[in-house]
Each structure stands twice: as structure tokens, then as C-alpha cells.
Amino acid sequence: MTDPLVTVDGLRVEVAGRLLVDGVSLRVHPGKVTALLGASGSGKTTTGLALLGEYPDGAVVTGRIEVPTGAVGYIPQQPAAALNPARRVGALLRDVARLRAGGPADVREALRRAQLDDPDGVLRRYPHQLSGGQQQRVVLAQALLLGARVIVADELTTGQDPLTKRRIVDELSSVVRHGIGVLLLSHDLDVVRELADEVVVLRDGRVVGAGPADQILHAHEGGLLRAPATAPPRTAERTRPVLVVEALDAAHPGGVRVLHRIGLDVSPGECLALLGRSGSGKTTLGRCVAGLHSRHQGVVSLDGRPLAPSLRDRSRHDLAAVQYVFQDARASFDEYRPVLDQVARAAVRLRGTSRGEATRLARQLLVELGLPVASAARRPAGLSGGELQRAALARALAASPRVMVCDEITSGLDVRTRYAVLDLLAALRERSDLALVLITHDHAAARALADRVVVLEHGRIIDEGPTARVLGDARHGATRRELPFGDHEESAVGGYRTGEHQRKA
Numbered sequence: 001m002t003d004p005l006v007t008v009d010g011l012r013v014e015v016a017g018r019l020l021v022d023g024v025s026l027r028v029h030p031g032k033v034t035a036l037l038g039a040s041g042s043g044k045t046t047t048g049l050a051l052l053g054e055y056p057d058g059a060v061v062t063g064r065i066e067v068p069t070g071a072v073g074y075i076p077q078q079p080a081a082a083l084n085p086a087r088r089v090g091a092l093l094r095d096v097a098r099l100r101a102g103g104p105a106d107v108r109e110a111l112r113r114a115q116l117d118d119p120d121g122v123l124r125r126y127p128h129q130l131s132g133g134q135q136q137r138v139v140l141a142q143a144l145l146l147g148a149r150v151i152v153a154d155e156l157t158t159g160q161d162p163l164t165k166r167r168i169v170d171e172l173s174s175v176v177r178h179g180i181g182v183l184l185l186s187h188d189l190d191v192v193r194e195l196a197d198e199v200v201v202l203r204d205g206r207v208v209g210a211g212p213a214d215q216i217l218h219a220h221e222g223g224l225l226r227a228p229a230t231a232p233p234r235t236a237e238r239t240r241p242v243l244v245v246e247a248l249d250a251a252h253p254g255g256v257r258v259l260h261r262i263g264l265d266v267s268p269g270e271c272l273a274l275l276g277r278s279g280s281g282k283t284t285l286g287r288c289v290a291g292l293h294s295r296h297q298g299v300v301s302l303d304g305r306p307l308a309p310s311l312r313d314r315s316r317h318d319l320a321a322v323q324y325v326f327q328d329a330r331a332s333f334d335e336y337r338p339v340l341d342q343v344a345r346a347a348v349r350l351r352g353t354s355r356g357e358a359t360r361l362a363r364q365l366l367v368e369l370g371l372p373v374a375s376a377a378r379r380p381a382g383l384s385g386g387e388l389q390r391a392a393l394a395r396a397l398a399a400s401p402r403v404m405v406c407d408e409i410t411s412g413l414d415v416r417t418r419y420a421v422l423d424l425l426a427a428l429r430e431r432s433d434l435a436l437v438l439i440t441h442d443h444a445a446a447r448a449l450a451d452r453v454v455v456l457e458h459g460r461i462i463d464e465g466p467t468a469r470v471l472g473d474a475r476h477g478a479t480r481r482e483l484p485f486g487d488h489e490e491s492a493v494g495g496y497r498t499g500e501h502q503r504k505a
Helices: 046-051 089-098 105-114 119-125 131-147 162-177 189-195 211-226 282-290 316-321 337-349 355-368 387-399 415-431 444-450 467-473 477-482 490-494
Strands: 008-014 020-030 034-037 060-066 072-076 152-153 180-186 200-201 205-212 243-252 256-266 273-274 296-302 322-325 403-407 435-439 453-458 458-466
Touching: 020 034, 020 046, 020 200, 034 189, 034 403, 046 152, 046 180, 060 337, 072 131, 072 415, 089 105, 089 119, 105 119, 105 131, 119 200, 131 162, 152 243, 152 316, 152 453, 162 189, 180 189, 189 211, 189 458, 205 211, 211 322, 243 282, 256 282, 256 337, 256 435, 256 458, 273 282, 273 337, 273 444, 282 296, 282 435, 316 337, 322 387, 322 477, 337 355, 337 387, 387 403, 387 415, 415 435, 415 444, 435 444, 435 467, 444 467, 453 467, 458 467
Parallel strands: 034 180, 034 200, 072 152, 152 180, 273 435, 273 453, 322 403, 403 435
Antiparallel strands: 008 020, 008 060, 200 205, 243 256, 243 296, 453 458
16 A cells, blocks of 8 residues: 555644543545544544644644645535635635636636536625535535645535435545545445545544444444434324415525525424425525525415514514524534523523523523533534534524424434434424424435425425325436435436445446
8 A cells, every 4th residue: 555645643632621632543545535433523523624734722732643735625514614705606716726827717627526517607606695515515626626635525425415425426536536535524424335445433532443444334333323213203283384485486696596486384393304406495495484585575474474584674573483503503603602602692582581591491402402511611613513503403492483494404413413303303393383494415314304395406396295205206307316325226327325336446
């Protein structure tokens, strides 16, 4: 085997007496993929950022790290953090291309390799006008333009639809065939099986398994990595809807139309899953419901009463009644205030709860979601992406909503935490008649929680109905493409589950 591009020996990172990483060692070789697996908060992202020389404030670091100078690209779990919100995507990518004497042709090629449809439209938009999946692929295009010899991919397939996952697997396979080394931080075991040559498993900042991918996955998936058994969801009784959307059209600035005559409803205690490829309009639809996207026509009603298009014009009661949990949890928190205080503030601001009672409620919700109060007492920078996602869910629940829109909330969580969150949501909607709108690419989540499914493509509803029918029969071609790997016969053509990936052939 060739000499490694990256060598990490005995990495130890301590912040305020807390060990984030304790004695981690790994190697990344040219043309190979090393996968780093572990639960949220296990130290994956801290280890990955160490390759760039980035550590939390006040960190005490020991150990040895050797990387190629200036040749490490990083693709973060939350892609918006790597994009300048004030500049159009085209300007961002052209600046990156010029660093290596590239031009417009190089930008277009990077977008193509990153599997971005409609490159002209993407180049004209600002980052906030893109879906989370589109943002992720723009960041991948940046890394390709920089020509890095090593890429740290932090949950690269998180929040991506199955077809895009297959394309990303193909793209990363192409990257490693050109001699680039990849450190893949991931919860996605199917992607790890396809791509990884070596696997390192972390638990509480320590390595608990390392070696060839097949060997390590076989040894650990029965415990740390396998999803627990979960009871099938109950079917909610269809009653008078609490949320109704009628003839909804929506556009981005500049007149780009993203939703076309959307109609749907959700009853108390019911979960409706919105499925569709990145850019299909799922997030825009959810934001219209929550008053976060006011450029729309049509009606969004709560209990038969139309809601104002913009949250700025909604009453405190209406703001509390419809809560939105963002895919990018980190960006939704004030980086300078403790997370616990921010969760409690939702009850104070939206329900008029006293500060003491709100703090007690916040602690209770955080513990139920598996986030220790000691962790929540830190600022957001001291929490992992998965921990912040749980805190964001607790903050929404603190408002006692009637409707909760969850935008890819399970995408950044490890398998066990993902199912714990789903179980909690299922219990909440049964106990409180909470209506859920679940925006997701996670078909296991939809099957475990959703009563009905709506499938979007190009801003239009192309399929809808009971979960078992839509995800089981998949009569519409686009719905079939949206199914997870191995769920339909086309997966054999895609080669995702069947046989070895072409890179390993």
C-alpha cells in the first residue's frame, strides 16, 4: 500500500475539562476511503476538522497529525455554513475557480460532477434560495474546484434523496479513482458499505474498532450501528383537519416559480410525510406553512382560519401553534447564548410561561430527547450537529404547537438516536394530538411515523395517499425513483445494493 496522505496518531482534544477526542488514530491513503462512524457527539466532526487545523475555542490538543499542506477540502454537515449568504452561487464558484486559474467552463464542469440539475438557475440564486441538498452539492462543487488531494466529507449524503445519493456515491468513487483520499464521516451504512476501504468506529471520543470495512461493519452493526426494532405506526383517525393548504403557488425572488397549485391537509394526531428529490419544493412548502416564505398565493388555514402569509403578521398564538424545526439546526441557534436558555425562551416568548417554569420544561424535554442538561448548558459550538438537532426539536415542543413542520430532522442523527426521536414524536402526537408535517428523504422514518405521504416533483404533487400504498406500490415513475435503495427493481440497475460498486470491481 502507498504511503498515507493523512496520518493521525493519538489525537486528544480537551475543552474545559471535557474530552471530545481521546487517543484517535487513523490513516487516509490516496485513492481510498476511510469512514469514521459513531453516534452523534462521538467525536467524528472534531476529528475531521482537526485535519484542517480547526478546533473549538480553548481546546487543548495533543497527538500528531500529518496532512498535505493546503490540500484538504472540507464539506460540512450543514452546507449553509460554508456559503456566503450575501453572494450568488455563480460569484462564489467563479472566485473559487480563479484561485486555480479556472474559468466558467470549470465551474460548469464542477456543477455537473456534483450532480446539480439546472446549473444556470443555480448560478443565479443565493444560497438561501437553494434546498439543503442543493447547498450540499454546491459545497461539493467548491471542493472539486479547489483540487484538494484529501476531502473530509461530513455526512455528505445527509438529507439527500436516494437518486442523488447514488450519484454522490458515483462521484466520490470517481474522485478516489483520480487518487484523492476521502475521510467520510457518516451515519449512512449503505454508503459506507459501498465506498469505504477502512472503517474507524468512535464511541465517546475513543476508537472502539478499526480495520477493513467488511470486518468492522460486521463486528459492530449488531450493536452500535444497527437500528433498533420499532413498532409499526398507528393509523390516525381522519378528523376535521387542523391544517389546510389550498391552491398554493410560491416563487423565489426574480419570479422563479417553485410551487404549483398545492393542496393538502393534516388532521390532529396525524403525520403527513413530504417526499421528493432535493429542489422539488418540499422545504418551500413547509416554510409557507410556517410563515417563513411569504412570496406565495393561496391559503394556509389553521382550524379553518386563514393564517397571515408572513410570520411577522401572525399573532403570538399563531406563532406558537405552527412550529418549524430546521434541517440546519446549528444556524437556527444564537451562537453566543446557552442552548438551554434558547429552548426555555420559546415557552417564555410564545406561551407567556414564567422563566423558572420554562427552564424546568426545557430540561424535561431535553432529557426526553436524550440530550443531557449539562450539554445543553453549553453554547451551540460545544454541541454536535445531532445534539443541536435534538435541542431544536425541544425548542419547538416548548411552544406547545398544534402543527410542527420537521425539515429533515433525522438526517444528522445516528441510527439509535434517530429512532428514539421518531418514537418520541409518535408518542407526542398520540398524547397531544400534535399534527406533524415530516419533510424527509428518510424512507424508514416515513414508514415508521407517517400515516400518509405526498410526493413532489418540480413543485407539483405527483403522488399521494396512505404510506403503505405510496411507498409499497410506487406506481408513479418519479415515486419509484424516490424510493430507497433496494426497494424497487430499478435499484438493481443502479447497482447500489446489488453486488460490488464499480470502484471496487
